[in-house]
Amino acid sequence: MRSTKVILAATAIAAALATGATAKPGDPGREKVVAAIKADHEAAVERLRDWIKLPTIANMGINHREGAEYMRSLVLDAGFQHAKVVPTDGVPGVFATLDAGAKDTLAVYFMYDVKHYEPSEWSSPPLEGRIVDRPGEGKVMIGRGAVNQKGPETAFLSAIRAFKAAGVKLPVNLVFVAEGEEEIASPHFPQVIANPEVRAALEKASGIIIPSAGQSVDGQMTLLLGAKGAVELQLISSGEKWGRGPNKDIHSSLMANVDSPAWHLVKALNTLVAEDGHTPAIDGWFENVKPLTARQKELIAADVAAGNEADDMKVLGIKRWYKEEDYLTANFRLAEQPTVNIQGLVSGYTGPGGKTVLPGRAEAKIDLRLVPDMTKDEAVAKLKAHLAKRGFGDIEVNVSGGYGPTQTDENSLLIKAEQATLADAKIPMTMSARSAGSWPGVVFTGPPLKMAAGQFGGGRGGGAHAPNEWLLIESSNPKVLGFDGQAILYADFLYEVARTAAKAKR
Incomplete structure (x- = not known):
């Protein structure tokens, strides 16, 4: 006692x-x-x-x-x-x-x-x-x-x-x-x-x-x-802006001889990340990324040592980190890597069952996370240039907000x-x-x-x-x-x- x-x-x-x-x-x-x-x-x-x-x-x-x-x-x-x-x-x-x-x-x-x-x-x-x-x-x-x-x-x-x-x-x-x-x-x-x-x-x-x-x-x-900084934007593919495909939803049978704005957007999105579906692949994206200093890594390591990996995974609903990385490496990546994330995809019919349409418009809601020494204006400019260089200059890039790190x-x-x-x-x-x-x-x-x-x-x-x-x-x-x-x-x-x-x- x-x-x-x-x-x-x-x-x-x-x-x-x-x-x-x-x-x-x-x-x-x-x-x-x-x-x-x-x-x-x-x-x-x-x-x-x-x-x-x-x-x-x-x-x-x-x-x-x-x-x-x-x-x-x-x-x-x-x-x-x-x-x-x-x-x-x-x-x-x-x-x-x-x-x-x-x-x-x-x-x-x-x-x-x-x-x-x-x-x-x-x-x-x-x-x-x-x-x-x-x-x-x-x-x-x-x-x-x-x-x-x-x-x-x-x-x-x-x-x-x-x-x-x-x-x-x-x-x-x-x-x-x-x-x-x-x-x-x-x-x-x-x-x-x-x-x-x-x-x-x-x-x-x-x-x-x-x-x-x-x-x-x-x-x-x-x-x-x-x-990290953040930029919120929408990428919009439409038959009207593209000059190909319909300017409204049409019957899906016409996919045989009419271009698809939805697939056009999917192809554009696929260029934004590497084959791993994770690493940003926008031209020049890492040009101004400032690596973590030795002191910053020391602080992150101490924070990770005080944390609980199992609890973190449980809260997130995941079983592994990217590339099977250990807890510390994953946290280094979390702090130092800028990201290109798809928040949502919207196109055509999304109700119960099917509707067999070829959509005339498709939209991706995107957020970009930025690290020092990236800026909002730099990130948006590089995204637009990247798309234009690959034949996707018609896709609208509508920035709704954002700021740097x-x-x-x-x-x-x-x-x-x-x-x-x-x-x-x-x-x-x-x-x-x-x-x-x-x-x-x-x-x-x-x-x-x-x-x-x-x-x-x-x-x-x-x-x-x-x-x-x-x-x-x-x-x-x-x-x-x-x-x-x-x-x-x-x-x-x-x-x-x-x-x-x-x-x-x-």
């Missing part, structure tokens, strides 16, 4: 992990802030549920203006003094500031849009925000946007609200920018950042974060030092503050060179701002872009933060940003 001292020590550690780091001498008012976060729990959960009820879906024209206005109201309610909707040629952005009279400033990026959903695929209505038990995890909220990204963003705003409710001065000033087109690769977000007022405010910040729920099932977190120095003030916050909270941590997923961080890390940028946040969730998306609200695992713990970790992070900045100035 364990001694009473051991039991008490274990209990204290579990409590620290459940609620965030312990106060430091330089953290005035922290206990009041923590108490305010806990007192606000039920209201905060309800705010998240209400936000989930209002989905902004960029590619479907749903709630563009309403989503922006709601985002503006949320940040004002949380304590930001000034907030405005910023018009763009597409979905509006939102810009806000909170001047705490502090010496240092942190910027925060939000997205208020979500992916579309098919209600019939969900266990509960996707806009209801129902709380259910998740075995081995605790109580979770099910809803579109729960983890990507409204849940973590609500936790961050809850931390800001708590400072206001507790009458405690924020340790840093805040600059806030949000967009409603992240899920379609942010085609108009650069217009928000180019706004002179927005840019001037961001230039004062020491870095920018996007809130996230980043803990694994065993409580570990990976700090990402970058992300992002990278941040591990020695930046922002990353150092993230590391210190997790160390104080006793949350195990690794770093990795970059995420294989994407967000428009390049608008911050690239010129002219050249800021440090990263994803940060505790807690857990899953199902982003999928049915039954969820966010952990009450954790049954003392190693993983619940919703209140997420909010407390953000409060501690704000204290740590101020403390790290002060150290850097000495």
Whole structure:
């Protein structure tokens, strides 16, 4: 049997992990802030549920203006003094500031849009925000946007609200920018950042974060030092543009003497990858690809060592990696290889049974993932030139959005503050060179701002872009933060940003 001292020590550690780091001498008012976060729990959960009820879906024209206005109201309610909707040629952005009279400033990026959903695929209505038990995890909220990204963003705003409710001065000033087109690769977000007022405010910040729920099932977190870029586009083959084949669907018997736009597209797609059906084969595609450095490989190796290959494969529903590669090699490839992916293929009749038509049009939905030092414009230009060179210049290349990759120095003030916050909270941590997923961080890390940028946040969730998306609200695992713990970790992070900045100035 364990001694009473051991039991008490274990209990204290579990409590620290459940609620965030312990106060430091330089953290005035922290206990009041923590108490305010806990007192606000039920209201905060309800705010998240209400936000989930209002989905902004960029590619479907749903709630563009309403989503922006709601985002503006949320940040004002949380304590930001000034907030405005910023018009763009597409979905509006939102810009806000909170001047705490502090010496240092942190910027925060939000997205208020979500992916579309098919209600019939969900266990509960996707806009209801129902709380259910998740075995081995605790109580979770099910809803579109729960983890990507409204849940973590609500936790961050809850931390800001708590400072206001507790009458405690924020340790840093805040600059806030949000967009409603992240899920379609942010085609108009650069217009928000180019706004002179927005840019001037961001230039004062020491870095920018996007809130996230980043803990694994065993409580570990990976700090990402970058992300791949992304380009979303459609390749369209039509009899009208090609000058061959029909300009509408016709009887399939005519395939004997009429060209097929669908097969034309298939032939074009086949040139984009090598015989393995995997490796990009677009002319010059790897010309500007920057190999991983020795340090980046070291970070990835440490992250892989802390991971679990079997769990990863189970979540992905796979039994092997490309070319039967080992776990580490597969993760090197995940970080360093740019990709050409077919999201979907649409042509002709796709209902029950057959219809025996020769389609007059075929479309492939494509996404490109880019690594340093590739750019969006370079990738699109090379794709178009590649197709034209092979006799497919008639195929339309419609780019709907995109941006380049992002990278941040591990020695930046922002990353150092993230590391210190997790160390104080006793949350195990690794770093990795970059995420294989994407967000428009390049608008911050690239010129002219050249800021440090990263994803940060505790807690857990899953199902982003999928049915039954969820966010952990009450954790049954003392190693993983619940919703209140997420909010407390953000409060501690704000204290740590101020403390790290002060150290850097000495």
